[in-house]
Amino acid sequence: MPKVVSTEPSPVEDKYKQHTTVFSGLQNELQNKLFGQHLVLKAVVNHVRAHIENKHPPKALALSFHGGTGTGKNYVSKMIAEHLYKQGMKSKFVHLISATKEFPHEEMVHFYKDQLRNWIETNISVCSRSLFIFDEMDKMPAGLLDTIKPYLDYYEQIGGTDYRNAIFLFLSNTAGRDIINFTYNKWTDGIPRDNIKLKEIENIIIKSTVNTITQRGLWHSELITKHLITAYLPFLPLEKSHIMECIKDAMVLRKHYSDKDRYRIPGDLIKEVLNELTYFPEHEQIFSITGCKRVMEKVDYVMLQ
Structure with a gap:
C-alpha cells in the first residue's frame, strides 16, 4: 500500500x-x-x-x-x-x-x-x-x-x-x-x-x-x-432470465454481434451458452451457481465451435 x-x-x-x-x-x-x-x-x-x-x-x-x-x-x-x-x-x-x-x-x-x-x-x-x-x-x-x-x-x-x-x-x-x-x-x-x-x-x-x-x-x-x-x-442470486441478458452483453462485447443486433441474437445460441452453466436447487434449476461470472468464457467456448 x-x-x-x-x-x-x-x-x-x-x-x-x-x-x-x-x-x-x-x-x-x-x-x-x-x-x-x-x-x-x-x-x-x-x-x-x-x-x-x-x-x-x-x-x-x-x-x-x-x-x-x-x-x-x-x-x-x-x-x-x-x-x-x-x-x-x-x-x-x-x-x-x-x-x-x-x-x-x-x-x-x-x-x-x-x-x-x-x-x-x-x-x-x-x-x-x-x-x-x-x-x-x-x-x-x-x-x-x-x-x-x-x-x-x-x-x-x-x-x-x-x-x-x-x-x-x-x-x-x-x-x-x-x-x-x-x-x-x-x-x-x-x-x-x-x-x-x-x-x-x-x-x-x-x-x-x-x-x-x-x-x-x-x-x-x-x-x-x-x-x-x-x-x-x-x-440476489441470478435466474436464467438474467443470465440470458449477460450472454447477450458478452456476445456484443466480443463483437460477435453489434449492439443494435443485441436482440436479434438467435435463441438457440443463447440457450447453448446457458446450458454450459450450472444451476440450483437441483430439481428446480432456478439460480446460476456462478451468476454471470463465467458467462464470457462460455460464450468464447461456444462461439469457437
Missing part, C-alpha cells in the same frame, strides 16, 4: 464530471447492464448522489455489498468509479484492496492495522473525495476493519483532516446463503422478485454478518455495533 501522490485533477476540481451527467449516467448504466438487482440499483444511486451533493456530509459513505459469486458486487463498484472519476478504476483516487492479497497472515494483524491506517490517511490527504473498495471482506482477519472506524465516524476532523467526504465500499460473500434462502422462499411462495423490499432483507444480512462462524471481516465489528455502515445491500 504505497503512498499516493498524483497530478490528476481531483474529482472536486472536476465537479464530478458535472452532477447531473454523473448520476443520470450511473442510473442508466445500472438499469441497462445490471440484471436482477432492483434493490441495489435504487439504493446505490440514491446514497451516492445524496453523499456527493452534500457539501458537508455528516460522515463518510459506507456501503456494504453482500451476495454470492457473479451477482454484480465488483461490477457495481466499477460502475461507481467509472462515473465519478474521469479515469475510473485507474484513477489515483480510487483504491481497490483485496483482503486475500494484502492481509494473508492473521498473525500479522497488528502490522496490517498500522499499514491500513497509514494507507487511508495518506490517500485522504491527497484527495478528500477518495473512493476505497475493500474486496473479499469475508476473508479479512477479524478486528482489522475496526482500524478504520474513526474515519467512518461522525467526527468533523481527525488530526486536522476531514474524512467525511470519502466513500467506502465493502464487498463480501457473507450472508450469501441467507440471501439465497430468502429469495428462494419468496419464489416458492409465488412472490415476484421485484416485490422484495430492502428493509425485509437488511436485518437478515446484519445478523448473518455479526454471527458468521468464520469470525472474519465484519464479525463483531464496531462498524456494525456503532451503526457506521450506511446501508447493507443484497445482491
Whole structure:
C-alpha cells in the first residue's frame, strides 16, 4: 500500500464530471447492464448522489455489498468509479484492496492495522473525495476493519483532516446463503422478485454478518455495533432470465454481434451458452451457481465451435 501522490485533477476540481451527467449516467448504466438487482440499483444511486451533493456530509459513505459469486458486487463498484472519476478504476483516487492479497497472515494483524491506517490517511490527504473498495471482506482477519472506524465516524476532523467526504465500499460473500434462502422462499411462495423490499432483507444480512462462524471481516465489528455502515445491500442470486441478458452483453462485447443486433441474437445460441452453466436447487434449476461470472468464457467456448 504505497503512498499516493498524483497530478490528476481531483474529482472536486472536476465537479464530478458535472452532477447531473454523473448520476443520470450511473442510473442508466445500472438499469441497462445490471440484471436482477432492483434493490441495489435504487439504493446505490440514491446514497451516492445524496453523499456527493452534500457539501458537508455528516460522515463518510459506507456501503456494504453482500451476495454470492457473479451477482454484480465488483461490477457495481466499477460502475461507481467509472462515473465519478474521469479515469475510473485507474484513477489515483480510487483504491481497490483485496483482503486475500494484502492481509494473508492473521498473525500479522497488528502490522496490517498500522499499514491500513497509514494507507487511508495518506490517500485522504491527497484527495478528500477518495473512493476505497475493500474486496473479499469475508476473508479479512477479524478486528482489522475496526482500524478504520474513526474515519467512518461522525467526527468533523481527525488530526486536522476531514474524512467525511470519502466513500467506502465493502464487498463480501457473507450472508450469501441467507440471501439465497430468502429469495428462494419468496419464489416458492409465488412472490415476484421485484416485490422484495430492502428493509425485509437488511436485518437478515446484519445478523448473518455479526454471527458468521468464520469470525472474519465484519464479525463483531464496531462498524456494525456503532451503526457506521450506511446501508447493507443484497445482491440476489441470478435466474436464467438474467443470465440470458449477460450472454447477450458478452456476445456484443466480443463483437460477435453489434449492439443494435443485441436482440436479434438467435435463441438457440443463447440457450447453448446457458446450458454450459450450472444451476440450483437441483430439481428446480432456478439460480446460476456462478451468476454471470463465467458467462464470457462460455460464450468464447461456444462461439469457437
